[in-house]
Amino acid sequence: MDKKNLTYLFILLSILSYGQEKHKTTFRLVDSLFKAENYDSIIALNRLSPKNNTSSARVNFILAKSYENINKEEIALLYYKKALQLYREQKDNENIAKINLEIYLLLDSQNNIKIDKNQYLESVLKHAKKTNSKKWMAAYYNNLGISFHKKNIIDSSKLYYAKVLSLSKEIDSSTMEINTYLNLGSLFSNKIKKYDSAIYYFNKAFKLYYNDTIYYKNLNTEFYLLNNLGNTYRRKKSYSEALKYYFKAEAIDLPKLNRKSKKILYSNIEATYYYMNEWEKAYDYLYKYDSIKNIINLKEQNSKISDIEEQYDNEKLRADNLESEAKRKQNQNIAIGLAGSLVLGSIIAFLLFKNTKRKQKLAEQEKELETQKLATVLKEQELTAIDAMIEGQEKERQRIANDLHDDLGGLMATVKLHFNALKEKQTPELYTKTNQLIDEAYDKVRSVAHAKNSGVIAKQGLLKAINEMAAKISALNKIQIDVIDHGLENRLENSLELTIFRIIQELITNIIKHANASEVSIHITNHDDSLNIMVEDNGKGFNPSQITKTNKGMGISSIDKRVEYLDGNMTIESEKNQGSTIIIDIPL
Incomplete structure (x- = not known):
């Protein structure tokens, strides 16, 4: 424990030795320690005087945040639940929404946990609508955008991030604006794979972060920005640039979520050194990652969190049952009405199902x-x-x-x-x-x-015919086809042009029928002694190993025969959900 923490504990022991005013003084000290981000001292204080510190909803909230910030999420959830219960007794709807959002964020941060966390986010939405609060609506949209982000529903994620940006400017929240640009950068880097756009949004977030002189600087925000910038440069294979940002992040002494954040960072650095073939350094960071992983023990945490959630759900259920029994006679007619409504609802649901x-x-x-x-x-x-x-x-x-x-x-x-x-x-x-x-x-x-010998396909040639085909198909607004040519200023022999046209036409037909693609590129390059044709799509892809000489399917057989007739060769490159590329080389 450092000198600062020892000083706080000395003051604490002095307070606890006195009489009636110690509870109020202890509360003020807890609040002061929380603002100073001195979470270890808060937890130590609670251990010395637990009864004095758990009667206040605010203190329970502070204890929950303190345990969460040192990566003790299972204990944090326990105190969040206590704070939520006390705020409900006080009918403090603003703080109820605040606790619900904190519980949602805690559960969302835990991987592979089987708990319905959306109920807490929906409570935030209800409060936002009831109070017509732009702040709470922005918080709801932000987490909805993150949820779609994780599920790879890109357009919906971008839509809700845009809504958050608009609301953050209306309520003049630079913190919310910074976090939204960070989220957009992560979306473009991790999901859309447009790294320059990602860097653009991260730099906008950095500019706001460093220019903001009003609000307290959140070191965790700076850490996440540096780590995400490192990830983006790593994905661009600019490994040295990636390490530069990772090391800046590593140098930050995080007051909150230190272990979990550093675990993610060490994993990223280990991967970067692995790609650079620097095995010894990669192993060093893998060791650091495993050390933190063993301390956190996510599986055990999730188990305890699930037990706490189930315990509070059961207590709530018992309370509801007692209240229901007390009002059973009074609500008998309502129950009959609800049963009728249920039947009617079932009929409507059935009709809706049929209609769907x-x-x-x-x-x-x-x-x-x-x-x-x-x-x-x-x-x-x-x-x-x-x-x-x-x-x-x-x-x-x-x-x-x-x-x-x-x-x-x-x-x-x-x-x-x-x-x-x-x-x-x-x-x-x-x-x-x-x-x-x-x-x-x-x-x-x-x-x-x-x-x-001038060659003729409608007296216009191969390139013109392919461009016309691409234009007709693109005009239907279902698939966009781009044609890129090099060295086709001179015409080819007539029968060769017609055969090549039919090959490309068959490839496009296959893409339309089987690939579910939205974009196709046709590259045709004349190397004087050979003609190279490359057709790429962004469709669902397939396993090329399943295409054999005896089982080609999907029109591949007729294409292969035409290519073989021209003494050419064909290469197929494809992966599931990664699109396909067909490369054909024909000697001239």
């Missing part, structure tokens, strides 16, 4: 129609491309035939006449003229050959 099932079925049918519609669009696109190619080929053949008949045919007839004249009159001028006509005929044949 019907709507669900309609939604599934609508989804199936959308899939069929997309497949029809793809089929129409394929037929349009093929018809356009055939029409173009026919026009090309007709043009070549006309050129051969009208232009080259007439020219060759003239050459024949000149040869006949040259046979009768062997003059140099006639010889020169005949030679020029032969050269002209040769040039005509070359131009026809070049025209024939």
Whole structure:
């Protein structure tokens, strides 16, 4: 125990040795110690004089916070329950809401605990609505946003964080604003994986934190900001930058939740050194992590918390039963009415269930129609491309035939006449003229050959056809397709372009039917000696090992045959819930 704590205990012992005023004086000392964040001294005081310190709801609240801040959550919950009971007797609704929120936060911080914590948060919401309090509504929205954050429901989380930001500015709460930017940074870093956006929100929080000269600086807030910034740089694989922020966090002497917070930090540092292949340092921090983990013993804590929760629930249930028995006759008619309401409610619930099932079925049918519609669009696109190619080929053949008949045919007839004249009159001028006509005929044949090899898919080419397909599908607002090309300024051979178009079309069809994706990227790169095609989506993915030569499915077989026909090769990369990437290389 340090000198400061010894001084407080000396004062405490002096107080306890005196008479009637000691209770009030002890209360003032407890409050003073709490404001000074001297939690060990508060707990020591309670052990020396427990009876004097547990009659006040405020003291029970302080004891609960003190035990929680030294990571004794099971004892903290016991005192929170006592404080809640005393505030209910006093009908102090503001402090009842405060305790309910603290109990919710405590239970939410415990991993793998099987207790219904939402009842406490709902109590906060009821108080916020009843008092029309922006402060309590912001607290409710904040924890709702965190809940959606943990469940990976990103849009809902962002929505409630935005509501908290708006309310925090209305009530001029910089603390709430700082915490919300911290939460947004964590969301973008951990869930959305947009690290630059995450760093932007963390820096906004830091700016508010350091510029705030009115409120008391919360070292835990600074610790969480530094730790989360470290996490973001670690995910960016900027490990040295990550360690810089982790070490700043490690240097903070946390007055609250020290062990639990440091346990998380040590785990992060250990992971960073592991990725850096610095095994010895990684082991050092793993040892620190295990040391704290063994002290906290989360499983034992959760068991005790569950016992306390069950004990208070049972006591509340017994009290309710006694009250119910005393008013049984008075409430008999109400019970009958409630039974009738229950029957009516059951009927309504059944009808609602049937209606929900019907709507669900309609939604599934609508989804199936959308899939069929997309497949029809793809089929129409394929037929349009093929018809356009055939029409173009026919026009090309007709043009070549006309050129051969009208232009080259007439020219060759003239050459024949000149040869006949040259046979009768062997003059140099006639010889020169005949030679020029032969050269002209040769040039005509070359131009026809070049025209024939120009390639045609609707006289526009492969890239144009793919862009049109992507635009038609994206226009349905179900999936966004982007086409990125490199080196496709010159056309490819006609049949090759058509085969590549069908391969890409089949890949897009598979994505629409099976992937549940919202974004697709098509990359086409001409390397002169080979053509690289890469199609990526953000869908649900699949296990590539399940696709074998005998069991390919999902249209993969027809694609593989086309690629094999072109002497190319195809690579499939995919993981569950991580999207898919198909890479095809075709020699030119």
